Amino acid sequence: MTLAERVLDGDIRAAARLMRDIDDRFKSAIEELKTLYPHTGNAYIIGITGPPGAGKSTLVDQIVSAYRKKDLLVGVVAIDPTSPFSGGAILGDRIRMNRHADDAGVFIRSLATRGALGGLSRSTTDVVNVMDAMGMDVIVIETVGVGQDEVDIVSTAHTTVVVMVPGLGDDIQAIKAGILEIGDVFVVNKADRDGAERTARELTTMLEMKHPDADGWAPRVLQTEGARGVGIEELVQEFDAHHIYLKESGALQRLIEERNAKLFADTLREELFETVFGAIKGNGKYDEIVAGMRDKSMDPYSAVQEVMAGRAFS
Amino acid sequence: MAERRIRVLVGKPGLDGHDRGAKIIARAFRDAGFEVIYTGLHQTPEQIVSAAIQEDVDLVALSILSGAHNTLLPAVKEIMTEKGAADIVLMAGGVIPEDDIPGLKAAGIAEVFTPGTSTETIVGWVRDNITPHA
Numbered sequence: 408m409t410l411a412e413r414v415l416d417g418d419i420r421a422a423a424r425l426m427r428d429i430d431d432r433f434k435s436a437i438e439e440l441k442t443l444y445p446h447t448g449n450a451y452i453i454g455i456t457g458p459p460g461a462g463k464s465t466l467v468d469q470i471v472s473a474y475r476k477k478d479l480l481v482g483v484v485a486i487d488p489t490s491p492f493s494g495g496a497i498l499g500d501r502i503r504m505n506r507h508a509d510d511a512g513v514f515i516r517s518l519a520t521r522g523a524l525g526g527l528s529r530s531t532t533d534v535v536n537v538m539d540a541m542g543m544d545v546i547v548i549e550t551v552g553v554g555q556d557e558v559d560i561v562s563t564a565h566t567t568v569v570v571m572v573p574g575l576g577d578d579i580q581a582i583k584a585g586i587l588e589i590g591d592v593f594v595v596n597k598a599d600r601d602g603a604e605r606t607a608r609e610l611t612t613m614l615e616m617k618h619p620d621a622d623g624w625a626p627r628v629l630q631t632e633g634a635r636g637v638g639i640e641e642l643v644q645e646f647d648a649h650h651i652y653l654k655e656s657g658a659l660q661r662l663i664e665e666r667n668a669k670l671f672a673d674t675l676r677e678e679l680f681e682t683v684f685g686a687i688k689g690n691g692k693y694d695e696i697v698a699g700m701r702d703k704s705m706d707p708y709s710a711v712q713e714v715m716a717g718r719a720f721s
Numbered sequence: 722m723a724e725r726r727i728r729v730l731v732g733k734p735g736l737d738g739h740d741r742g743a744k745i746i747a748r749a750f751r752d753a754g755f756e757v758i759y760t761g762l763h764q765t766p767e768q769i770v771s772a773a774i775q776e777d778v779d780l781v782a783l784s785i786l787s788g789a790h791n792t793l794l795p796a797v798k799e800i801m802t803e804k805g806a807a808d809i810v811l812m813a814g815g816v817i818p819e820d821d822i823p824g825l826k827a828a829g830i831a832e833v834f835t836p837g838t839s840t841e842t843i844v845g846w847v848r849d850n851i852t853p854h855a
Contacts (some may be wrong), residue, residue: 422855423777431725446723494726495751501772502761508771515775517758 411442413656414541419514422541426516429537430530440533444538448663448701450482450539450546451650456526456586459552461570462596464503465633472506472608472636473643474545482514482538482546483686486528489519496520500549514538525559526550532563532670553586561589562669565662566649568592571610573602581594587613590626592645598638624652665712725853728778732769732831734797737787742814746782749840755847766796774806779851785815802829810851813839824850 410428413421449497451718453470455463467483474481485500498517504617516538518528527550538546545561561567571591593614595607610628627628629645631638655661699705731747733740740762750757758776773781776782777780781801785793801807811823814834823825824835831850 423775427777493752494754496745497751497757497759499759505760506766508768519756
């Protein structure tokens with residue numbers, strides 16, 4: 408049996424191995440993903456983002472519990488940064504959620520960013536697709552602790568949740584561009600801390616400045632205490648409300664199509680680069696270009712045009 | 722491109738709150754270029770094995786200072802075997818008497834490191850003994 412067939416058969420080890428093949432860019436993984444693709448599209452995907460230390464992993468842990476109480480199968484993809492120096496990584500999101508490890512209805516996978524900058528790892532969408540094909544009802548993606556501009560989660564998740572904590576700055580921070588534009592749900596976590604009310608109020612004010620669409624979704628600000636499980640029920644109800652909105656408004660279909668289009672474009676970009684770069688390295692053209700730039704007989708811009716025009720790669 | 726990166730689970734089984742050693746090892750592994758899944762304190766053998774399987778690690782490195790090594794380490798290996806994951810290498814470190822080491826090795830623990838071992842020695846052992854899954 409192929410890995411993909413074993414995944415569809417419910418084999419956990421096969422699923423874990425396929426995710427690794429995907430992450431390690433094994434060519435064989437592409438074949439397996441082809442088999443799984445028709446079995447995807449059923450899971451509801453939630454993305455959790457926010458600054459480091461906001462309590463994302465703890466919230467994910469609580470969200471997993473809430474969905475398990477409803478008897479739903481839950482997948483988690485938790486992303487932590489790769490060291491730019493050694494290429495190694497410490498993936499520590501599991502610390503907060505490993506009590507779910509031996510629950511057969513939960514599958515948690517940690518991924519390292521491996522150089523990707525948008526808050527995800529480039530294998531995220533494919534790993535989510537494997538979990539989807541495994542039959543997970545809900546998949547929660549926890550991004551790297553992001554700053555202001557790491558917004559790739561929007562094109563991957565159905566519902567994007569921005570987690571904030573009290574005391575991160577004044578209300579001008581909240582009207583800058585970036586992660587505060589992407590939330591479908593906002594959470595002020597650690598709500599027992601001083602300033603939580605104020606942070607929630609400022610976020611609400613910022614959200615109200617945006618002109619609402621006629622039948623659009625108006626993001627709300629919820630308060631939680633992840634460590635004690637306070638506010639989790641309301642949070643999950645808000646997810647349900649957003650999911651229903653997405654389905655009824657047709658926005659879900661639009662999101663799915665955008666996500667498919669992005670996956671196609673990303674895969675094409677990568678394949679094209681690998682094909683072209685591999686070919687010109689193989690036939691000596693690359694060395695020629697490097698030598699040409701050294702003595703200034705060639706510039707990088709003309710070199711690219713030449714490679715493309717001459718189909719030096721085919 | 723297609724190149725395996727070594728993945729290691731570092732954790733602490735049982736009732737043992739001393740995690741300095743585990744954190745130092747996790748950091749040394751990171752600096753060696755490995756991907757380390759750190760599961761933290763108070764893990765049951767079942768949780769450790771499930772996490773190791775879901776994360777598809779090559780190696781499970783457990784730090785144990787509680788004195789319960791003769792019970793917990795073989796239990797982890799047994800559950801690995803039960804769950805069809807006997808190929809994942811199990812390694813341990815901590816306050817473990819020399820006399821207990823032969824018994825642990827007989828129970829399938831590949832290597833045991835005791836206090837005073839340098840991180841270089843441990844990283845070197847991993848490089849020499851762990852071949853990532855094909």
